[in-house]
Amino acid sequence: MMRFLAVRVMSALLVMMGVITMVFLLIHAVPGDPVEVMLGESATAADRAALRAALGLDRPLGEQWLRYVTAVAHADLGTSLHSRRPIAELVKQRAGATATLGLAALTVSLSLGAPAGVLAALRSGWQDRSVLVLSTVIVSVPSFWLAPMLILPFSIWLGWLPVSGREGAGALVLPALTLGLGMAAVLARVVRAALLQVLTEDYLRTARAKGLPESDVVLAHALRNAALPVLTVLGLQLGAVLAGAVIIETIFQWPGLGSLTVEAIQRRDYPVAQACVLVISLAYVAVNTVTDVACGALDPRVRLA
Secondary structure, eight states: HHHHHHHHHHHHHHHHHHHHHHHHHHHHSSSOHHHHHHTTTTHHHHHHHHHHHHHHHTTTTTHHHHHHHHHHHHHOOOOOOOSSHHHHHHHHHHHEHHHHHHHHHHHHHHHHHHHHHHHHHHOOOOHHHHHHHHHHHHHOOOHHHHHHHHHHIIIIIIIIISSSSOOOOGHHHHHHHHHHHHHHHHHHHHHHHHHHHTTTTTHHHHHTTTTOOOHHIIIIIIIHTTTTHHHHHHHHHHHHHHHHHHHHHTTOOOHHHHHHHHHHHHHOOHHHHHHHHHHHHHHHHHHHHHHHHHHHHHHHHTTTT
16 A cells, blocks of 8 residues: 555656646746736836846746746745735635635535435436436536526525625535536436446345345445445546636636636736646646545555556
């Protein structure tokens, strides 16, 4: 297990280094000069040159990359061009809101997707067909369309929930539903497929032959052995929430990393945008690494792959 863990951690570190490099190169490829954003168009050429030298932007690209990697390793994400505040402070303020939204969406996914998948696997009639059709429809609906469709009845017509912001627990319901419904549809299909494969195994026939109740056969034996693909999908979904939060947080004005990224792009605050993309990407890698380790702990065969 220790060797498996060490290999996964080393792989994650290599991927993170690649992510840091790609984010650095992509931000430098974005049109626009951050020096002009900071000084304005009326600044003289001497002022621009002095600021560019102070920021290290006049150095070779390789040297800038090395300085950037060193700064990231020390948790120094730079300073915002717009507010002149440390970017790490801005990210820390917004990360909690994104984490809350992600966990709420994951809760919605588990609460709706897992029972629906179990029902579809155990009932081969209209229940199975209904779950398959409904999950296909929900997966096909883009989140930027689903969000207004939820806002119209629950916020505009009935006035039950707020449209935007983070005031009170009710403000979390619509963003979490928008993100969680799509995840629940995928999870339901995965749970159904995993259970259908497990339910035909001989050890379940043996459990039934010993007189175990069907609920114990499904919950204690079938679900436990079908957990590996479900856990993998949950890890991928939690990482995907971080990327999907950019759209949802913008629609609902949720004060998380996604909305901070959009605000930074609109203001051409490239260091903040760079930091947000980096944090979201590294979180995605970290979540998938934890999922790999959890799968290895759950099933010893994974460690031999």
